[in-house]
Amino acid sequence: MSDSKSVLIVDDEAPIREMIAVALEMAGYNCLEAENANEAHSLIVDDKPDMVLLDWMMPGTSGIEFARRLRKDETTADIPIIMLTAKGDEDYKIKGLEAGVDDYITKPFSPRELVARLKAVLRRTTPKGIEEPVSVDGLTLDPISHRVTSEQDPIDLGPTEFRLLQFFMTHQDRAYSRSQLLDMVWGGNVYVEERTVDVHIRRLRKALGARHDYLVQTVRGTGYRFSANVA
Amino acid sequence: MSDSKSVLIVDDEAPIREMIAVALEMAGYNCLEAENANEAHSLIVDDKPDMVLLDWMMPGTSGIEFARRLRKDETTADIPIIMLTAKGDEDYKIKGLEAGVDDYITKPFSPRELVARLKAVLRRTTPKGIEEPVSVDGLTLDPISHRVTSEQDPIDLGPTEFRLLQFFMTHQDRAYSRSQLLDMVWGGNVYVEERTVDVHIRRLRKALGARHDYLVQTVRGTGYRFSANVA
DNA sequence: CAATACTGTTACACAAATATTACAAACTGC
DNA sequence: GCAGTTTGTAATATTTGTGTAACAGTATTG
Missing domain, CATH: 1.10.10.10 (Winged helix-like DNA-binding domain superfamily/Winged helix DNA-binding domain)
Incomplete structure (x- = not known):
């Protein structure tokens, strides 16, 4: 509770964003929302969220493209990304992982699953300090x-x-x-x-x-x- | 079959992965495949394979780098790793062993040799903590x-x-x-x-x-x- | 040596974390 | 499919921690 993590939600459909935001806020996260890649990019630069939830399908720059872009830029390269995809197609999973996505989750998903995955990703990307007595x-x-x-x-x-x-x-x-x-x-x-x-x-x-x-x-x-x- | 061992094959070239996979499956192993380090990492976290076959040369994170990363993280530190390398260079061998790699095999190799080494590595790493009361x-x-x-x-x-x-x-x-x-x-x-x-x-x-x-x-x-x- | 400004100590209400229990769904070996 | 486990969750009880306020003590200052 000392410092709650912030999550950027990128999806073109406002209701979905809202739903996710509510779920995450209940779980104690701060949420940012973006409707498209450009908006998302500004928010990332400005607010440096701890993680990005990215919809696969978006008008304009697609989610996967955007993920690649984030990975290329050194300043954003190690922000964890979770992809949201409508289909459980394995093919997407492969491509997503290729683009350096940390996990992916298939719609529809339960808030619980979302939060759990988010936690898991944060846990394994946040480097734990070496703790000496x-x-x-x-x-x-x-x-x-x-x-x-x-x-x-x-x-x-x-x-x-x-x-x-x-x-x-x-x-x-x-x-x-x-x-x-x-x-x-x-x-x-x-x-x-x-x-x-x-x-x-x-x-x-x-x-x-x-x-x-x-x-x-x-x-x-x-x-x-x-x-x-x-x- | 209740517990046939699973092996993760990490190589950027699909045909090579396939070849290895076929050989290992014939020998009774379950195979997972990954094309790059990120993909491999996700699979390791999710599926906890019993061993990793890692190509030395890969675009992006190189095999050796990836091996180091796995060794650092406590949750993946004791997964055995076998390195695949195209050259028989001793230098590579040294570096690999430094990074905590368990064995080392030079391309080209026969399926028989591969399976034999794999068995050997599993034999001497598995009993470590798991078999002793x-x-x-x-x-x-x-x-x-x-x-x-x-x-x-x-x-x-x-x-x-x-x-x-x-x-x-x-x-x-x-x-x-x-x-x-x-x-x-x-x-x-x-x-x-x-x-x-x-x-x-x-x-x-x-x-x-x-x-x-x-x-x-x-x-x-x-x-x-x-x-x-x-x- | 007051008067004042801090700090120490204690008790207590209520918050938060954990323990315990009960139960339904999923699983297992017939 | 059936009896018996096993498992995850939700509901409930219990324990333990936390913040505040009230009061007691002690240094500082003029």
Whole structure:
């Protein structure tokens, strides 16, 4: 929910676009719509959507042609594309895949199928960062197993505290204001009270215990800092 | 026939693909074909072939590049790859092996040679994780007899629970999201609700009983983890 | 040493995530 | 086609997390 992905829907029929948009928005995506290739191209350049849903049949530049064009241009080459096609013809599938389309889906389709495929494509195109365990003075956070330990002993953290600690451990020795922390840990477009950060800091400190709570330091008038050095 | 192995043939020249396909099918393999890297990638994700035959020279993403890409991604990292190359150049061989290619065959080759190498590669890659029994704290899963026991006592599992447990036991101490589990255990081209995972986790836990259900741990906000260490 | 401005702590309502159960459809071996 | 599984989903219960407000404490400043 921190940053919902945006999807550009390209189809010449407005009702279909609408239907898709509704389905996707219910699933938490932001939707852009375009009626033809030109319009789509402008939107892609301007808004850089995370993925494009492209109708196969369109007046003017056909979907497949447009897909090829996107692939050729370096700036748009790695935007994932899902093709919408009316027929389940295998031939189309081949051609689509040739053009570098990531998946394709046959009309009519259920909203569920659409969302599922979309997710799958996003999942396998979004490169996952290499996640190395970090540790400081006996405190270790392992993003792989999603675990925090203090000298081997497990520490139980809620999701938010975990993210907060992860952020801190990868951004040490630097003071962050409450709003910066909200941006970085909570995500850009959520509205919560700044003081809420205090509460989570408190929870984090409590969980870290006497052995490690010195790592989370208050910077009066500014915010908080994570550091192995005492202030 | 319940499980004849499937082989993905990646080559830009259709006649060559065909030739290979015919040879392999006669030898009892199922063949998939792809003309380029993108197409190949989709097929791999969707159909999870047991092995990939990869042409060295291809327009667009070259074979070697593609091999590297497959090795990088965890979900495709252990699919065996055999490279096809027109030249017997040792240099290519080195590069191929560096990229994690399992074997290497020089065109032109006889169908017999191809099948022989393929068998050899499958023989030495398949048993890797799949045939060895795994056990943790008195819980044992034997892939050969397809049986799970808790201190000698048999545990009855449905097919999905079995695969889920097998996946978990071979990927311990690591948190997986529901979608990842769907990808890994259900397969790339099925579209089911994420919550379905919960239900199967429940069934698995129930089957494991009080003695072992602690192994399946929920990681709030993320998914699940299998581990012998208590959270 | 107030007065003030921050920060710490706690409790609590309600949101969100997960657990559990029930059920119908799809599948399996007769 | 029939009995028994298995599977995915929806509905419901339960647990756990989150944000806020109210109050307590502590540094800062004139």
